[in-house]
Amino acid sequence: MTVFLDNKLNALDTIYTAFAQNTKEYKKLQACRKGCAFCCSKAGCIDITTLEGWQIKKQIERFSKDRLKSLSKAIKQDIQKREKKKLNACPFLMKNNACMIYNVRPFSCRRIYSTRICKKENPPQVNRQVMAIANKILKDLQSLDDTGYSGHMSYVLHMLNTPAFLNTYANQKFNPHEIMIFGKSHSIIINKMML
Numbered sequence: 689m690t691v692f693l694d695n696k697l698n699a700l701d702t703i704y705t706a707f708a709q710n711t712k713e714y715k716k717l718q719a720c721r722k723g724c725a726f727c728c729s730k731a732g733c734i735d736i737t738t739l740e741g742w743q744i745k746k747q748i749e750r751f752s753k754d755r756l757k758s759l760s761k762a763i764k765q766d767i768q769k770r771e772k773k774k775l776n777a778c779p780f781l782m783k784n785n786a787c788m789i790y791n792v793r794p795f796s797c798r799r800i801y802s803t804r805i806c807k808k809e810n811p812p813q814v815n816r817q818v819m820a821i822a823n824k825i826l827k828d829l830q831s832l833d834d835t836g837y838s839g840h841m842s843y844v845l846h847m848l849n850t851p852a853f854l855n856t857y858a859n860q861k862f863n864p865h866e867i868m869i870f871g872k873s874h875s876i877i878i879n880k881m882m883l
């Protein structure tokens with residue numbers, strides 16, 4: 689039932705690659721260094737599409753039982769904190785400041801970088817051209833996932849872990865009524881409406 693989704697993952701990769709290539713020159717000025725997790729630990733909303741969520745879900749299903757258990761707990765805690773409007777570190781951020789899902793990290797994480805070292809009083813500074821390219825890419829991502837939704841990563845993963853929702857989404861059906869209550873209270877966007 690998931691062939692449709694799997695087929696879209698190549699197109700997702702092509703979009704990520706195009707962004708990396710089109711912003712390569714600007715990103716030469718980035719101050720970001722390995723081991724810095726400012727954006728991941730002071731994270732605002734990490735918005736993803738359901739298709740990106742599907743790719744992440746496939747990756748984490750390969751984790752060991754123990755890692756999966758602690759990750760599920762971290763995602764639950766993230767949901768609870770954010771429902772109380774509290775900032776929280778990304779559930780995928782590890783103790784060594786590395787990303788647990790780096791190879792499939794969503795576009796929100798790929799687009800963010802900074803031309804200066806970040807501090808509390810100096811949040812990330814992004815080149816204007818990169819922001820413009822990223823905003824166009826967002827449209828491409830929503831268009832690719834036109835039977836899906838967008839929202840904070842933990843919320844989207846929660847939706848994909850709900851069998852009824854997964855069944856609808858993986859079968860290319862479109863039933864926004866199914867998620868209306870959760871969607872409204874968690875700022876979930878219908879991708880189709882953004883095109």
Ligand code: SF4
Pocket residue numbers: 727728731734778779780781782786787788789790793794797
């Ligand atoms: S998914 Fe990875 S890169 Fe993105 S915020 Fe989380 S830890 Fe950071």
